[in-house]
Amino acid sequence: MGFLHRKTSKQTGKLKTLLGLAISRIAAVRRPRLARKSIATDDAFEMIEMYYKRLIENAAKLDKPGTIVFGVYSECTEEIREAAAAVMLVAGWCGELPELPFARTILADKFGSDFAEAAKDGTGIVDPMLKKKVTKEIAMENNIVVDFSELQDAVKDGED
Template sequence: MSSLNSLFNRSTFGTKCKTCLNLVISRIKLLRNRRELQLINMRKEMVQYLQTGQESIARIRVEHIIREQNILAAYEIVELFCEFVLARVPIVEVQKECPLELREAISSIIFASGRCSDLPELMHLRNLFTTKYGKEFVAGAMELRPDSGVNRTIIEKLSVKAPSGESKLKVLKAIAQEYNVEWDSSNTEAEFNKKYEDLLDGSASSVHQVQAPVIESSLVASASRDKPPVLISPVEDAEKPHVRGSPSSPAGSARAYAATKTNPSAQEHHSPAEEISCSSPSSSDALEKARVAIASATRASAAARAAAELAKVKITSQ
């Protein structure tokens, strides 16, 4: 009974495997014709972009062309592997383990099943091989383990990694040469060879350059805050003319403080009167007016005292 079941299972596996393989081969032929037409139209559009000088669009669209070319190449490899396995289905049925001569073909078919959505029959084949060889064998092919045996070319063609600038430039030159387009590839070549790390470094340096004046201004402001205030009389402050850029302004005080920092000896030998005289262009006139105001105030206070004494005398006499 067990021998009958095993024989029945073998015949079932062989029949399903042959059916799926034939369907994959037929579908690949249909898809190849459709994708080849799409690829021709895309290459013609690329010619128009190059002729009209729209190189920025061409540099982006060329990635789609490379992607289509890679898919067509992968379909061709899958078709060859399917035909190879189809011719050896009886050997696969008999042997319990995967034959060494079929390991690359079967592993590549399993790997392509998860990356070729246009070929749903590959998923059925993967399920059949999972039943036949176990989950570990299928997982090794899907995860590209070292002993998986997946074809390296099909791994490269089905990779989702963006194409390099060299490959894109090569395709653009081939299209221009095929359609006899006079196209100067120097700008595109320079764009592909541009190192974007340098752009990031440049932006960082520009940020430092912008922040440098802010730091310097903050240092000057802190220095001006640390400077001791200069005492000026109210009369002098009222009479002193407002001159732009004078030391009494914040900018002037900062510059004066910076000058005293650079020449400390001059700061040590200046007297307070000299500091006051240097604080304004017309300091001598202001001092003279201050003396006159003080004298008049003294006379006014003396007159007030005399009036007070006179009032006291009158009160006492009464």
């Protein structure tokens, strides 16, 4: 048991290091993007950076052995799960941050494959606002205009 716990602590240490590097790299990535992209892009980076910091601050909770419920340690708060899911979602999108695929692998190991798959798809776990901002960023990079107002109107009509 001690050996396994040590491995997890090493993984968490590596995760903290990777996310710390990603935070410092965001500043470098943000500058040229701001010159050629909208403020929404910067907002997405701010959200992503917030999630990195949340995971770094709560890394000790990722190491606690506990009951696994639906592939997730029960000690992890909803905030930690949301942050982990956001990191896993943006890992495939943000090529300027090469630390993220490694961080995603560590988080998938900690949270389980079901959680990782849901996070990668952005279903049910990731903040909808982050998903919108990431979608807009990807669309801008491919010269596609995305308008969520029609979708919001359709959702409102469906609720009536």
